[in-house]
Amino acid sequence: MENYLYDVFFKASNLSDVALKHIKRYFEVRYRECVISNEGNDIYKISFANKNEQKNVLDQRDHFINIPGQRTVRVKASANQTCVAVVEQHNQVDRNLESSSSMQEQQQVQQTFPVSEKHFALIKEQFELYKNSDLPTLQIEQEPDVILLKGPKTEVLKCYQKLSTLKQGIIENRLSNYAFMNFLVSSDSINHLQKRFKQSLKSPVMIEISGSDLLLLSLSDGALKEAANAIETDLCSETIHLKKSSDFATLAFELSNAVKQANRESVKVELKYQNDSNSDTEVQLVGFTTKVTELMNILLEYKKKHRKHHVCLRLQYPEMAKHFSKILLMAGVKECSVEIKPTCSSSPCVHLTGPRCEVETLESYLQCVVTRHLEVKGPGVQQFFQGDGATTLRSVKSSCQVEILPTDVPENTISSSASSTNHSMDYDNILHIKVVVGLEQQQADVFVVPMVNTNMTSTLIGSSLLNKAGQQLQTNFNTAKGNRTLKSGEVLEVDAPQGLGCSKVLFLECAPQGINHNCENALRCGLGQIFALCERNLWGSVALPIIEPEDVLSIPVRDSVNILTQQISTFLSKSTHFLHTIRIPIMPNYSHSEEMFQIVLGTLHALMVDSTGQALFHSLTTDLDEVIMAVDRIKLHLVFGDITDEMTDAIVNTTDFNDFQTNGACKDILTKAGPSVQSLLKGASVAWRQIFTTPPGGLPCKIIMHVCGERSPSVIKTLAKEIVVQCEHGRYQSVAIPAICAGQGGLDPKVVAKSILEGVKEGVQGANLQYLKNIRIILLKINVFLAFKTVARQVFGASTQMTAPAPLHLSRSQAPSSPVCYDLSSLLASLPVTEDKAAFLVIGDRDKDVFDACTELQRAYDSQCLKESFYSDEMERLTKDELNQLRTKVHSLHLQLEINSSGKWVAKGLKDGVNEVARLMRDALRRQVREKEQDNLFTQVAWCILGPRSIWQKVPKKANHQLERADVNDGIVDAQGVKWTVDLRKLEATECDSGQVTALKRLENLSDFSFPIHWDSMNQKGLKVVALDPQSAEYKTVKADFQRTVLKTVLKIERIQNINLRRLYEARKSELEIKNDPAVGAGEKILYHGSAQASCSSIMSTNFNRNFAGQNGTVYGQGTYFAVNASYSANVNYAVPAADGTQQMFVARVLTGHYTMGFGDMRTAPVRVVPDQFYDSVVDYTQNPTMFVVFHDCQAYPDYLITFK
Secondary structure (H helix, E strand, C coil): CCCCCEEEEEECCCCCHHHHHHHHHHHHHHHCCEEEEEEECCEEEEEECCHHHHHHHHHHCEEEECCCCCCCEEEECECCCCCCCECECHHHHHHHHHHCCHHHHCCEEEEEEECCHHHHHHHHHHHHHHHHHHCCCCEEEEECCEEEEEEEHHHHHHHHHHHHHHHHCCEEEEECCCCCHHHHHHCCHHHHHHHHHHHHCCCCEEEEEECCEEEEEECCHHHHHHHHHHHHHHEEEEEEEEECCCCHHHHHHHHHHHHHHHCCCCCCEEEEEECCCCCEEEEEEEEEHHHHHHHHHHHHHHHHHCCEEEEEEECCCHHHHHCHHHHHHHCCCCCCCCEEEEECCCCCEEEEEEEHHHHHHHHHHHCCCEEEEEEEECCCHHHHHHCCHHHHHHHHHHHHCEEEEEECCCHHHCCCCHHHCCCCCCCCCCCEEEEEECCCCCCCCEEEEEEECCECCCCHHHHHHHHHHCHHHHHHHHHHHCCCCCCCCCEEEEECCCCCCCCEEEEEECCCCCCHHHHHHHHHHHHHHHHHHHHHCCCCEEECCCCCCCCCCCCCHHHHHHHHHHHHHHHHCCCCCCCCEEEEEECCCCCCHHHHHHHHHHHHHHHCECCCCCECCCEEEECCCCEEEEECCEEEEEEECCHHHCCCCEEEEECCCCCCCCCCHHHHHHHHHCHHHHHHHHCCCCCCCCCEEECCCCCCCCEEEEECCCCCHHHHHHHHHHHHHHHHHCCCCEEEEECCCCCCCCCCHHHHHHHHHHHHHHHHCCCCCCCCCEEEEEECCHHHHHHHHHHHHHHHCCCCCEECCCCCCCCHHHCCCCECCCCCHHHHHCCCCCCCEEEEEEEECCHHHHHHHHHHHHHHHHHCEEEEEECHHHHHCCEHHHHHHHHHHHHHCCCEEEECCCCCEEEEEEHHHHHHHHHHHHHHHHHHHHHHHHHHHHHHEEEEEECHHHCEEECCHHHHHHHHCCCCCCCEECCCCCEEEEECCCCEEEECCCCCEEEEEEEECECCECCCCCCCCCCCCCEEEEECCCCCHHHHHHHHHHHCCCCCCEEEEEEEEEHHHHHHHHHHHHHHHHHCCCCCCCCEEEEEEEECHHHHHHHHHHCCCHHHCECCECCCCCCEEEECCHHHHCCCCCCCCCCCCCEEEEEEEEECCCEEECCCCCCCCCEEECCCEECCEEECCCCCCCEEEECCHHHEEEEEEEEEC
16 A cells, blocks of 8 residues: 555545445556545545646546446545545536536537547447437547547546447457467467457457467457357367387478468478477477368378388389489479489499389389480589570470489599698788896797807896796707707797797897807898798797897897888798787897887888888787776876986976986986076975975976976875876876986885876875876886876775787778789689589480480570680789688689780680680779879879888878879778878878777879888978977987987987988898898998087088098098997087087988998098909998998988987
């Protein structure tokens, strides 16, 4: 009762239980479930669970209720127990109605009468008679489950009463647990029975499903009984037990067809197999009696036919024994339950065991049959007669009055393909490259370790592995080495001990320090062998550490990285490879590990997309990728980088407010900010644990926050929190924070990380920050970054989502297949080597009929065949994908492809198949024309997209063509398979999935000069100087190589784009590559040249001028001098300081080629091979050069200009 909260009241006296029950039913039918209770003093309460139901009852006010055996009463409901009306008896209602005014009679009202569609169908005829005679002005509308009554109020009331009376006259017959309920529900049988009742019964009967019962409705009790009897008569169920025999499948097929036939218009019968086993089954039939009987006849006939009879029949041909089942069909035996045991010999016969009548019929028929073998030869002949030729078979059968039975083609004539035995392993060219920290903790199939003098501990890498693996590694090494001493570039394969993280260790013998050319050749040769071993041994992953110059090699890190990336590029140029992961460990305990990382990453990013706009590897990730964590509504970034390169609103400087000259982040920040900021700091009076702010000076931020951590974790934590607070108060959206006191302060990086991260956490969580959105913690050292990464999970919880920029993704399907140039004999070898045949056994009553049928079958096949020829050069220009398509079509369409006597390729077979091949060749021709146009455009115009870490990448040729033609409505796809929408007006592209926006640029090449991809568009200007974005990988790579040997602060880096100088340089480079042997080539190196500020403009415009040789000495010749290390060129004698103390240095591309020792009086490089082959450059020390001198102005190019202090 607690759910029935909404009450209405009425007053009545002397209400019987029957009357009260009908009043309750009245309200339940119309207004859902309710309860009625006697409140005393003849007042009754009706309670509803829904307030809307209470409102609907009160809105109607008057409710007329017909009580069988009594008069109709009118209930006037009230919401208030004190304002109730008495239930009026029928005679009182009559008096009230009679006293109503004529205006009331004309009052138009409408009321709904609840009745289902089937209930109304039963009373509709009587109701319409009554309405038409007594209520002519009343309008009715039938809606789902209700009748809407419209008209004068008196007529609506009368109509309502009449409908109630008629509805109460409906009789129900509920058939519970009906045996055929599932069949009736799943089929259309109810509608069928309903139609039958309508035709055969005098009184209408309606059928409804009520839960698990079948409900019959009618106004006539007799009609209900007739309907129930009809259902019992029309429906039945039968179950029969069967023993399975050899042709049980035939029976099942016949039963299935019979069921389909019976149910073709509507479901009349259902068949189920019960208790099914290998030998027995029960078949249950449920449905209409006539259809069940039909299927039972099939089952009984099946049992009857299985009375066995055996006979041995002599056959005219051995093939008749083989195809005896088809002869049965020709004889008109649609179902054969005969067990056939043919004997194919000189006297063929067949043993038949089965029904006597079938065996005797076959024996009589076979005595007069006429047979003939027919073989129709040609490509696709079997498929023809199985497809379109099937109509011909039927037509010939009919016109010649014969039976045509296909026979099996002998095994030695079936088309075979060499491709079944020439399968080769085809692996996706997908490679993941990971730049990781440390080698010992890595997991890979193979570790690579450099060594010299066949000594595994001659390098730091080898020693580190030995410390982890133990003496067993040394034992395995000695066993594999034996008494050998490896030559430079050779590789020693050693089994790895358990727990090392790999299965093999490959020791690469390097040239000793001081033999530069040999070092390069040894590394190049050794890496080539390593990749070959990975492919040969099916190794999936390899760890290749970059070797620090001071460790083993006497070549710069950049050169060793270039050699590695060149070998990776060469390896990826192969069509298939098994290797899927290359790990490049950076050893953290090298003196310049951070600079090495930036050089490796920058070089690899430049390799991501080749000169044709295609991605070479699938992904590039690092252990030092930026980490982003969501803390409340703030994004917290952990960034491996230099804080002076940040572009945030606020930058935090860590200082003791006394020493501003010691190398470190403070010196770099103040140097870049300028003397005005330094002077403010020198005179600052800063309270304990307070933040001192200054303008940004030369830094690209809005404010600098200077803090002193006092080497105290608690102070650092307090400062970190206060930095967040002050950024919010200052309405700064972003801030860059260094690892306070982790550098010059000397604190443990993990302690610093815990203090800063906890301080940030306290400052952010619960603060409801409105302005600050990004907190970037900038970490200059590898070990500090890894410490912060570890501690972050402890501070913010292991479940904290830590994300990094998504790696590149390359879908193999995106890479277009290029034309293949190989011997097309391999294609021929993979094609069918024998002729296709269709063999038939033609059987008839007369020889003429059989002969005519054979002739017609051959003619029908010949009329559907076609030949098409192609020139050899058309075939040679097909891509690998197109050749695979051609091979597939030849096989799947059963064509024959061969070379005729004139050297043309000829495709033969059915017309549709040959036309498919011709269409493929036409499409290939169109593709060739389109690609030629794309190729031509690609040499003239290069569209580029700004990729990850601000690296420009060429788009593929197709996308390049789309952009140039402004055909970008459907977007473009870049080299990684990523789809972008394009705004050519803004030169922007938006990634379809993430919504990321990046830049586009268009480089229009000159006829004799192609723009380097990282250059900006120049609009044909001769010279353009571009300041690099400090966030770009290009900037970080140049800076890292510079700071590997120079501790001064980089203020800016500018790229020099001089078309004329670069054109001359590239021409000279090509000349040297042709002149020198491949191992040396042009010998391009990245070197340094310090300069006074006054000379920089001239160098950028006209190149380095050896006429100025002698200004800084000519010890090694009268040419232009370049240093291997930036520290040499940073000397104030070369990079002459300007008035403000800034210095400038060029990063130059220099072609060193073959080099030798230089001397002061040299004006040109000396002769290398008499009479006219000269060295290309000279050096200060041939074994380990630190200085190169060139004598051709165009043999060097000023690539970048670094301004530092």
